[in-house]
Amino acid sequence: MLTKAAIDRLRQKVGTGNVYHEREDLLVYGYDGTPETAGIPDVAVFPQDGEGLKAALAFCRDEGLSLTPRGAGTGISGGSIPVRGGMVLGLTRMNRIIEIDEENLTATVEAGVITVDLFNAVASRGLFYPPDPGSQNVSTLGGNIAENAGGLRGLKYGVTRNYVMALSGLLIDGTEFFTGGKCVKDVAGYSLRDLLVGSEGTLGIITEATVRLITPPQDKRTFLAYFRDIRTAGEAVSRIIAGRIIPATLEIMDKMTINCVEDYAAIGLPRQMEALLLIEVDGHPAVVAEEADGVRRILQEVKADEVRLAANAAEAARLAAARRTALSAVARVSPTTIIEDATVPRSCLAETFAEIERLKEKYKVRVATYGHAGDGNLHPTAATDERNREEIANVHAFFSELYDKVLSLGGTVSGEHGIGTAKKAYLLRQLGAGGVAVMRRIKDAFDPAGCLNPGKIFLDAPAPPSTVHPGGKDV
Amino acid sequence: MSEPSPAGNFRPADSPSYESILQCMRCGFCLAVCPTYALTNRERSSPRGRAALARAVAEGRLEFTPAVGEEAYFCLDCKACTTACPAGVRVGTIMEFCRSQEQGFRPPSLPAGALRDFILKRMLPSPALMEGSLLPLRLYQRLGVQWAVRRFGINRFLPGALAKMEGILPALEKPLRLELPEVIPAQGKKRGRVAFFLGCAMSLVFPEVSRQTARILSQQGFEVVTPREVKCCGAPHLAEGDRDTARRLALTNLDLFLGLEADAIVTDCAGCGCALKEYEELLEGHADHGRLGRFRAKVRDVSEFLAGAGIRTEELRPVPMSVTYHEPCHLVHGQGLSGPPRHLIGKIPGVELREMKESNWCCGMAGSFALKEREASRKLLERKLAHVRATGADALVTANPGCHLQLAWGVRELGMKQPVLHVVELFGRALPA
Numbered sequence: 001m002l003t004k005a006a007i008d009r010l011r012q013k014v015g016t017g018n019v020y021h022e023r024e025d026l027l028v029y030g031y032d033g034t035p036e037t038a039g040i041p042d043v044a045v046f047p048q049d050g051e052g053l054k055a056a057l058a059f060c061r062d063e064g065l066s067l068t069p070r071g072a073g074t075g076i077s078g079g080s081i082p083v084r085g086g087m088v089l090g091l092t093r094m095n096r097i098i099e100i101d102e103e104n105l106t107a108t109v110e111a112g113v114i115t116v117d118l119f120n121a122v123a124s125r126g127l128f129y130p131p132d133p134g135s136q137n138v139s140t141l142g143g144n145i146a147e148n149a150g151g152l153r154g155l156k157y158g159v160t161r162n163y164v165m166a167l168s169g170l171l172i173d174g175t176e177f178f179t180g181g182k183c184v185k186d187v188a189g190y191s192l193r194d195l196l197v198g199s200e201g202t203l204g205i206i207t208e209a210t211v212r213l214i215t216p217p218q219d220k221r222t223f224l225a226y227f228r229d230i231r232t233a234g235e236a237v238s239r240i241i242a243g244r245i246i247p248a249t250l251e252i253m254d255k256m257t258i259n260c261v262e263d264y265a266a267i268g269l270p271r272q273m274e275a276l277l278l279i280e281v282d283g284h285p286a287v288v289a290e291e292a293d294g295v296r297r298i299l300q301e302v303k304a305d306e307v308r309l310a311a312n313a314a315e316a317a318r319l320a321a322a323r324r325t326a327l328s329a330v331a332r333v334s335p336t337t338i339i340e341d342a343t344v345p346r347s348c349l350a351e352t353f354a355e356i357e358r359l360k361e362k363y364k365v366r367v368a369t370y371g372h373a374g375d376g377n378l379h380p381t382a383a384t385d386e387r388n389r390e391e392i393a394n395v396h397a398f399f400s401e402l403y404d405k406v407l408s409l410g411g412t413v414s415g416e417h418g419i420g421t422a423k424k425a426y427l428l429r430q431l432g433a434g435g436v437a438v439m440r441r442i443k444d445a446f447d448p449a450g451c452l453n454p455g456k457i458f459l460d461a462p463a464p465p466s467t468v469h470p471g472g473k474d475v
Numbered sequence: 476m477s478e479p480s481p482a483g484n485f486r487p488a489d490s491p492s493y494e495s496i497l498q499c500m501r502c503g504f505c506l507a508v509c510p511t512y513a514l515t516n517r518e519r520s521s522p523r524g525r526a527a528l529a530r531a532v533a534e535g536r537l538e539f540t541p542a543v544g545e546e547a548y549f550c551l552d553c554k555a556c557t558t559a560c561p562a563g564v565r566v567g568t569i570m571e572f573c574r575s576q577e578q579g580f581r582p583p584s585l586p587a588g589a590l591r592d593f594i595l596k597r598m599l600p601s602p603a604l605m606e607g608s609l610l611p612l613r614l615y616q617r618l619g620v621q622w623a624v625r626r627f628g629i630n631r632f633l634p635g636a637l638a639k640m641e642g643i644l645p646a647l648e649k650p651l652r653l654e655l656p657e658v659i660p661a662q663g664k665k666r667g668r669v670a671f672f673l674g675c676a677m678s679l680v681f682p683e684v685s686r687q688t689a690r691i692l693s694q695q696g697f698e699v700v701t702p703r704e705v706k707c708c709g710a711p712h713l714a715e716g717d718r719d720t721a722r723r724l725a726l727t728n729l730d731l732f733l734g735l736e737a738d739a740i741v742t743d744c745a746g747c748g749c750a751l752k753e754y755e756e757l758l759e760g761h762a763d764h765g766r767l768g769r770f771r772a773k774v775r776d777v778s779e780f781l782a783g784a785g786i787r788t789e790e791l792r793p794v795p796m797s798v799t800y801h802e803p804c805h806l807v808h809g810q811g812l813s814g815p816p817r818h819l820i821g822k823i824p825g826v827e828l829r830e831m832k833e834s835n836w837c838c839g840m841a842g843s844f845a846l847k848e849r850e851a852s853r854k855l856l857e858r859k860l861a862h863v864r865a866t867g868a869d870a871l872v873t874a875n876p877g878c879h880l881q882l883a884w885g886v887r888e889l890g891m892k893q894p895v896l897h898v899v900e901l902f903g904r905a906l907p908a
Contacts, residue, residue, distance in 0.1 A: 024528055027536075028527045029518060034501075073501075137507040138503045138504060138507045263563075264561045264563070329561040331498060332498075335494070335498055
């Protein structure tokens, strides 16, 4: 319990308007986009500069508080939920684009810069920052890096990790770190940078990042292909990849997703179809023409039921934007949406779709499936209601059995969302006790007291029951 | 988890439904479009935060505290979040209920309460009383006064708000309601009969605009019926949390307009249009379902109506100028109408439409927000006008009296060249004399 004197002291150092401890504020910094779970911090702090940040960390150490870093709170594995209370450290007010270096093709940003703002800023200089997670209009670069966020362009352009060149920030004990740089090659010591990318805010607090920029594609072509059988769509994906064509985007949506998205976006998606693929090839015009022909040929060979070409860039952008709304649009059907992030080798897509269909039947759950098919990264999303405990139990049983299959195929329990609070048990299943123990040792080396973003990734060390706030309940 | 009682810590009357709140799955897409979040970067001032507060109240985890009431009123009710929400959550509507709750939990003290009651329950429902009032202060301004009196005490409040009020109000003309013929015949080949819903602000502050609306409808081949018994649409009451009076007014208008046997009920006020389209919901259980459905099916914004009917362009004369278009929240977000006003503009020979950035962001008027939250309102207005200026357009076009007042005031304050026109004023310039 923080005293008023302590809060006043913090306010003096960080600025009155940057410290919240009223109950109404604390309630809304206890959640992110993850269903079924929320916490309540003791205080929420939004430093505007490095000094404020250091002061916030010192305060945590003095008061013995744990600390949970937060970007826009759009994560969907619970990474920014303060499950043990303590301080929520918001980084959204450190949001300057520090530099766009056109000679080295890099941009340096503070952690709170919004993804799409960086995209637009570099685009105005004729450059391209490709990672585009679904929440790019809201999400922060710091959050993207901490979660190693993916997006619709992952297939050809990779994910956030592939663009991070340098990071700086603070460890929980106040140690400043700087790792990486603008050099294209750099093997000086362990790559702390690569360890921090995807560390979900459990190792250090990233305050600044330098990212790699590339030149934008000169041309692009966008297809929509409709299928009466989702397995055929899966086959089309596998054959496009096997055909040595790497589209920028190769997305799938099943019937339920199509209908939810169409309910919201009203862009004329075919409600009766079992699946659609959104395929975008980009690059040099000659290559685009060739790859477009290749895609079209494969779609004919697998007998796609209909193939459409987007009329122009605006229509292509509308289609991609509609796809990004899938997760939230599924919530039209039912208040709770539990999204998973199952990822398999791409040759196994059709088999995975078949398993999803079988398990939907077995557990009688409503599941919309969509995702980055070209990456083998699927987001089966259960439309359910957290008040219905029986149904929730079925949903979790469904996912549990699905992950058995995914892991047996050589897949992973998280392609791009992270482990957070939501997938700790699945992580153990995938890596085994030994694999998790190595990670634990790394965590202990960075944060021996376990104060930084506690309760994430690792299944061990359960929180005392009095401080656990499941299902939106609070203290 | 035990099932919460239907209203939790809300008062049972006029509480938001639990289902409507639970619909939010917290993806945060709304954060990118919420003007108050853009101003504060404070989660509780975002749609997701407001929905979470309402949920905490509904689940009994939070009392309906003054801070919840403050957020309900700090919300612009611009409904940009509704447009952005893939899950279909309507936080603006939830906040309207919360304003009602605030009035119930903490009724305004005398004399502010008496003033509020007078305005909402006596003056607004009676056009004659409103039109006859000698005070050069109208609806929004009055509501602003009562709010500030209640919150800050009259002395601290008055100078700033009065200055803005005086600045924002144009010279009042004779109310159009008593001037406009009750029936205006269609010109040329008759295409139908429309009932014109003449809003209070239009009649009192922008009579010239509504005169153009009637003129255009007639020129386009529609007989225009404008009933003098029209009441306030109820929008200010909903916005201020007085749902009872809103229902009373709505019932009167429902009977009046259904009785006119018109093909459509047309308004040139985005705020009225939005309220009229919500009668079905507001009067659920208070009026016959079929009649509500028939009424709803007839309500059209003037641009929506004309675009739908098809515009006769044969007689239009060129209006050589460039314009930029500010989308009223109650049109683009409240009614989902983004294309029709642009369609109307596009049909005028000689007009060049130059799109501004963030054309669908609130201008900061938002009913009485402009008076209650003057600093925040001014920041939103300046953001808007910077985008207007960047277009270099000759005129700024919009389609709602609230935006019109705010934008015209801002343009004057900043010494900008653009006159502010309602879309029908612009269209009217293309009609033959």
